[in-house]
Amino acid sequence: MGRYVLGRLGQAVLVLWAAWTVSFVILYALPGDAVEVRLGAAASDITPEQIAALQADYGLDQPWFTQYLTQLGHALTGDLGRSFENGQSVTSLLLENLPATAALAGLALILAVVFGGGLAVLANGVRFRWLSRALLNLPALGVAVPGFWVGLMLLQLFSFRIELFPAIGNDGFSSLVLPAITLAIPTSAVIAQILAKSLHSSLGEPWSDTARAKGAGSVRVLFRHALRNAALPTLTITGLLVGQLLSGAVVAETVFSRTGLGRLTATSVSAQDTPVVQGLVLFGALVFVLTNLAVDLLYPLLDRRTLQRSTRRVARPAPVEVS
Amino acid sequence: MTIEVPLLEAATNTQEPTDRRPNGPVTPTRSPRPSRRAGLGEWLGGVVRRPGLVLSVVWLVIVVLAALIPTLLTSVDPLRAVPRQKLLEPSWAHLFGTDQLGRDLFARVVHGAALSLGSALLAVLVGIVVGSLLGLVAGFVRGVFDEVLMRIVDVLLAIPALLLSLALVTALGFGTVKVAIAVGITSVAACARVMRSEVLRVRESAYIEAARAGGARWSRILFRHVLPNAAGPVLVLATLEFGTAILAVSALSFLGYGAVPPAPEWGSLVAQGRDFLSTAWWLTTMPGLTIAITVLAAGRLSRALGGQDGVRR
Numbered sequence: 001m002g003r004y005v006l007g008r009l010g011q012a013v014l015v016l017w018a019a020w021t022v023s024f025v026i027l028y029a030l031p032g033d034a035v036e037v038r039l040g041a042a043a044s045d046i047t048p049e050q051i052a053a054l055q056a057d058y059g060l061d062q063p064w065f066t067q068y069l070t071q072l073g074h075a076l077t078g079d080l081g082r083s084f085e086n087g088q089s090v091t092s093l094l095l096e097n098l099p100a101t102a103a104l105a106g107l108a109l110i111l112a113v114v115f116g117g118g119l120a121v122l123a124n125g126v127r128f129r130w131l132s133r134a135l136l137n138l139p140a141l142g143v144a145v146p147g148f149w150v151g152l153m154l155l156q157l158f159s160f161r162i163e164l165f166p167a168i169g170n171d172g173f174s175s176l177v178l179p180a181i182t183l184a185i186p187t188s189a190v191i192a193q194i195l196a197k198s199l200h201s202s203l204g205e206p207w208s209d210t211a212r213a214k215g216a217g218s219v220r221v222l223f224r225h226a227l228r229n230a231a232l233p234t235l236t237i238t239g240l241l242v243g244q245l246l247s248g249a250v251v252a253e254t255v256f257s258r259t260g261l262g263r264l265t266a267t268s269v270s271a272q273d274t275p276v277v278q279g280l281v282l283f284g285a286l287v288f289v290l291t292n293l294a295v296d297l298l299y300p301l302l303d304r305r306t307l308q309r310s311t312r313r314v315a316r317p318a319p320v321e322v323s
Numbered sequence: 324m325t326i327e328v329p330l331l332e333a334a335t336n337t338q339e340p341t342d343r344r345p346n347g348p349v350t351p352t353r354s355p356r357p358s359r360r361a362g363l364g365e366w367l368g369g370v371v372r373r374p375g376l377v378l379s380v381v382w383l384v385i386v387v388l389a390a391l392i393p394t395l396l397t398s399v400d401p402l403r404a405v406p407r408q409k410l411l412e413p414s415w416a417h418l419f420g421t422d423q424l425g426r427d428l429f430a431r432v433v434h435g436a437a438l439s440l441g442s443a444l445l446a447v448l449v450g451i452v453v454g455s456l457l458g459l460v461a462g463f464v465r466g467v468f469d470e471v472l473m474r475i476v477d478v479l480l481a482i483p484a485l486l487l488s489l490a491l492v493t494a495l496g497f498g499t500v501k502v503a504i505a506v507g508i509t510s511v512a513a514c515a516r517v518m519r520s521e522v523l524r525v526r527e528s529a530y531i532e533a534a535r536a537g538g539a540r541w542s543r544i545l546f547r548h549v550l551p552n553a554a555g556p557v558l559v560l561a562t563l564e565f566g567t568a569i570l571a572v573s574a575l576s577f578l579g580y581g582a583v584p585p586a587p588e589w590g591s592l593v594a595q596g597r598d599f600l601s602t603a604w605w606l607t608t609m610p611g612l613t614i615a616i617t618v619l620a621a622g623r624l625s626r627a628l629g630g631q632d633g634v635r636r
Binding site: 018022027140141143144146148152153155160243247248251266268273274281284285288 | 484570597615
């Protein structure tokens with residue numbers, strides 16, 4: 001177990017380094033030089049000397065590999081550089097905006113698991129075939145609707161028609177509900193799809209028949225036997241989806257005018273504030289890596305067989321990309 | 324990572340017997356596939372039994388027509404403002420209502436199809452072409468190139484898609500084409516993966532061995548024998564990516580990185596309607612509904628092409 005944990009940790013660190021490098025390459029080496037655009041277009045009354053001084057201050061006058069190494073060294077100590085926009089440290093900007101987004105994403109994840117799980121259980125539990133079919137078609141709808149549009153529709157209905165929730169802002173729990181639902185819809189759709197499918201195949205397994213033959217009611221078979229086994233692949237997918245919540249937060253926070261990491265992303269991209277965008281990409285990868293690590297470490301606890309089968313590597317399904 | 328595509332497996336299976344015949348031709352000849360033609364009646368029957376699929380195809384045809392010849396669906400100029408008719412509710416005269424400048428929203432949505440679908444198409448093309456080429460070479464050459472490429476793919480998949488395209492937009496700058504390229508690059512990783520796994524499956528086939536034994540050059544084997552037989556799942560993935568690309572492009576336009584205001588584009592139409600949310604519901608509802616139905620239809624079509632459960636990635 002110890003070796004397994006160490007191995008997974010090593011992998012996680014490697015992925016983070018690679019993600020950081022990819023974002024560096026994208027933001028600093030691509031032809032459209034955001035750095036010069038940003039500094040050059042700032043104002044016409046800046047003299048070339050001042051621009052040069054500013055570039056030297058940010059280390060932009062160095063060759064790219066020197067920049068890469070210095071920045072990597074700084075990143076290892078937790079210093080992700082300074083914003084071009086106001087010179088604030090990127091790390092402190094991220095930490096400042098983290099709580100609002102974490103609350104939003106946390107609630108969205110809970111809602112997604114409840115909605116998605118409920119839908120999957122219901123679709124497999126109902127006796128009427130037509131109802132089950134109808135329920136199983138809902139997730140396809142959930143992944144097809146644009147997030148920003150869902151947000152605006154909810155806003156229209158629940159903030160303007162029936163004034164149930166505040167339209168904008170970060171004011172308490174009631175302002176969290178609508179953006180969290182917006183964020184939860186695509187996530188819950190994917191969870192419902194995966195769970196419904198594995199529940200369906202679990203119910204067809206011989207051990208389900210055995211349980212039924214022993215006199216277990218259909219509810220007991222569904223919850224005690226099938227759900228426990230079907231939950232594992234769903235856990236993997238949910239781990240992959242947590243990283244996507246950050247993507248969704250960009251749109252949700254913009255629609256509901258909330259502050260947070262998503263809003264920070266939108267404003268820094270608009271301002272072409274490269275260091276902040278790079279920090280956010282790294283943070284996205286960090287969330288992805290950490291949740292997958294957590295899922296991988298939880299797996300052997302939930303299913304002892306994975307540990308017995310191979311102590312080095314847990315077999316996981318191929319990554320599913322969800323947008 | 325396996326992809327189940329019944330159609331493609333049937334297609335490769337029809338070729339294999341010709342290779343195995345002891346005195347048969349060494350290079351596989353393109354044999355007609357009678358099995359498919361005989362199934363035409365059956366296929367039509369299947370279509371009638373699936374009304375959702377038919378509706379999806381009809382909708383997609385209309386949307387593509389709107390993108391190619393918008394004047395076929397509306398004769399109204401999408402940029403002509405009639406101040407007297409501003410913020411009118413949907414009616415027979417204005418199917419989707421009018422906006423704050425008195426422009427016909429239906430005409431704007433119809434004319435916006437070209438920009439929205441065009442960007443999505445460009446994004447898919449970038450993803451498919453670059454991804455397929457990388458996957459093709461990686462699967463065929465193997466070795467260090469394959470290893471390095473697949474590790475990069477793993478990393479790209481670890482960065483949330485929208486964040487990655489936002490980073491690309493930051494570097495490339497704003498505009499419809501740049502947004503499309505940024506969205507396309509995010510799908511390179513998935514395409515490369517699918518293509519590589521298909522190539523790995525195909526390269527062990529008897530007809531590849533036969534082609535090699537027949538003295539064909541590697542480039543000929545790659546493009547004449549491997550590519551056509553490995554392309555199926557990638558094309559199914561492309562239809563799936565098309566829906567995703569429409570969503571991603573419209574999200575980036577909504578955030579304000581895509582189309583420049585007077586030009587109609589679905590995502591930016593929704594964004595412009597945002598200021599009139601409490602008074603003019605149709606300004607956000609109609610373009611958004613168009614996006615949702617188009618993505619839903621594309622998804623339905625891709626599920627039909629990819630077999631019962633579609634492509635699993």
